[in-house]
Amino acid sequence: MRITFYGAAREVTGSCFLVEAGGKKFLVDCGLFQGARLADARNHEPFPFSPAAIDAVLLTHVHADHSGKIPKLVHEGFTGRVFATGPTAELAVLLWKDNFDIMAYDHSKTGHPPLFDLDDVARAAGQLTKLNYRERLEVAPGVFATWFDAGHVLGSSFILLEADGRRVVFSGDLGNHGAQILYPTESLPTADLLLVEATYGGREHEDPRTRSEKLLRALKETISGGGVLMIPSFAIERTQELLFDLNEIVEKHKIPRVPIFLDSPLAIDALDVYRKYQSWLKMDAVCIVRCGDDFFKFPGLTLTRSREESRKINEAPAPKVIIAGAGMMNGGRIVHHLIRYLPDSRSEVLVIGYQAAGTLGREVLDGNRQVRIFNETVPVRARVRAIGAYSAHADREKLLSWLAAGKPKRVAVIHSDAPVADAFAQAIESQLGIKTHLPVLGESIEVGGIRKQILQGTRSF
Numbered sequence: 001m002r003i004t005f006y007g008a009a010r011e012v013t014g015s016c017f018l019v020e021a022g023g024k025k026f027l028v029d030c031g032l033f034q035g036a037r038l039a040d041a042r043n044h045e046p047f048p049f050s051p052a053a054i055d056a057v058l059l060t061h062v063h064a065d066h067s068g069k070i071p072k073l074v075h076e077g078f079t080g081r082v083f084a085t086g087p088t089a090e091l092a093v094l095l096w097k098d099n100f101d102i103m104a105y106d107h108s109k110t111g112h113p114p115l116f117d118l119d120d121v122a123r124a125a126g127q128l129t130k131l132n133y134r135e136r137l138e139v140a141p142g143v144f145a146t147w148f149d150a151g152h153v154l155g156s157s158f159i160l161l162e163a164d165g166r167r168v169v170f171s172g173d174l175g176n177h178g179a180q181i182l183y184p185t186e187s188l189p190t191a192d193l194l195l196v197e198a199t200y201g202g203r204e205h206e207d208p209r210t211r212s213e214k215l216l217r218a219l220k221e222t223i224s225g226g227g228v229l230m231i232p233s234f235a236i237e238r239t240q241e242l243l244f245d246l247n248e249i250v251e252k253h254k255i256p257r258v259p260i261f262l263d264s265p266l267a268i269d270a271l272d273v274y275r276k277y278q279s280w281l282k283m284d285a286v287c288i289v290r291c292g293d294d295f296f297k298f299p300g301l302t303l304t305r306s307r308e309e310s311r312k313i314n315e316a317p318a319p320k321v322i323i324a325g326a327g328m329m330n331g332g333r334i335v336h337h338l339i340r341y342l343p344d345s346r347s348e349v350l351v352i353g354y355q356a357a358g359t360l361g362r363e364v365l366d367g368n369r370q371v372r373i374f375n376e377t378v379p380v381r382a383r384v385r386a387i388g389a390y391s392a393h394a395d396r397e398k399l400l401s402w403l404a405a406g407k408p409k410r411v412a413v414i415h416s417d418a419p420v421a422d423a424f425a426q427a428i429e430s431q432l433g434i435k436t437h438l439p440v441l442g443e444s445i446e447v448g449g450i451r452k453q454i455l456q457g458t459r460s461f
């Protein structure tokens with residue numbers, strides 16, 4: 001089995017791995033590189049392989065940096081199946097439509113063309129095949145794939161691929177400790193090679209039990225100061241976890257009644273998929289949905305699906321709370337709220353997710369006193385606060401304990417900024433004694449073999 005790394009190699013976004021096994025070609029994930037805009041310029045480059053020659057895509061989860069380029073793959077000739085869990089498949093169609101809307105809007109503002117159109121989305125949707133966890137599927141003669149619960153977002157998976165007498169696990173993204181509404185990450189099965197994400201391979205998160213206290217503090221401070229609390233949020237998972245905590249805070253009257261806007265069509269549409277797949281949620285969360293206290297509904301919460309409803313948020317007097325995508329502030333409706341309220345010293349940006357290098361979110365989080373948005377210079381006077389405990393990603397300690405229990409023969413560290421990946425690889429080798437490798441973009445490895453080829457040359461693995 002041969003694996004080539006076409007993304008998420010020494011960086012966090014753009015997950016895409018070409019697997020050649022059993023005489024077939026598969027992609028595990030086909031995600032967007034994300035930078036200054038939702039679809040960074042690199043995404044417009046041709047694929048480094050022929051999309052028509054790919055037999056199938058195995059999708060770990062919905063997030064744009066894992067699934068976002070599938071409609072482009074279809075546009076350029078891919079006609080095979082896309083295998084994904086039921087929730088991932090349904091959420092992916094919503095995400096692709098939403099991403100098209102964001103890219104079309106970006107086009108009208110900046111001239112950057114969208115990567116695909118709605119016809120491509122419709123065709124990609126028709127190529128999806130839904131499956132369940134732990135269903136061992138023969139994706140090609142003699143090639144088997146099994147999806148396991150990664151506990152990262154609804155329907156998220158790590159995938160075990162068995163072919164040519166080898167077992168390889170692709171971690172996708174792994175969930176954090178203490179998710180309120182998801183089951184924990186399943187144990188790692190035995191594997192000859194594990195490709196492991198290490199977004200937070202260099203950091204321990206705060207105790208997740210403290211997160212709602214910190215959220216409460218941010219709410220109280222902004223409300224008492226008469227400002228606007230802006231929460232840029234990934235539409236899928238972070239938003240639902242946030243609503244779970246807000247439901248509790250509001251229904252127990254821990255804050256005065258203020259308007260709370262969920263200004264994300266994708267997040268609003270995703271709520272229906274969460275309701276439909278309640279049995280995939282943890283029991284206590286399911287009970288809250290089934291026992292009558294639907295945590296996606298509480299006093300003061302307004303869902304703003306249309307642009308017109310979104311614009312009306314401006315008219316609501318402060319204090320108010322606005323939850324909007326994109327999570328890294330590199331597109332979507334949050335951008336308009338940032339233009340309006342970043343210059344307001346009474347307001348606050350509450351960062352609850354990973355901010356990739358090059359994104360507006362990273363600039364804001366790094367404390368820049370002014371930022372550029374749509375060719376406008378915007379001063380930053382609002383407070384900026386981060387709550388790490390909302391991360392949907394495993395931290396260093398969880399990653400190491402997951403690896404220690406599974407003891408794969410070899411590990412390749414992916415989906416991580418280079419310095420973090422280096423340090424995490426050293427920790428795996430020194431603490432667990434597992435041979436570890438840091439792939440670079442375009443590199444191929446032969447699983448179980450000793451040869452490793454890089455586009456630029458050959459060296460031993």
Ligand SMILES: [Zn+2]
Nearest residue numbers: 061063152173
């Ligand atoms: Zn993810």
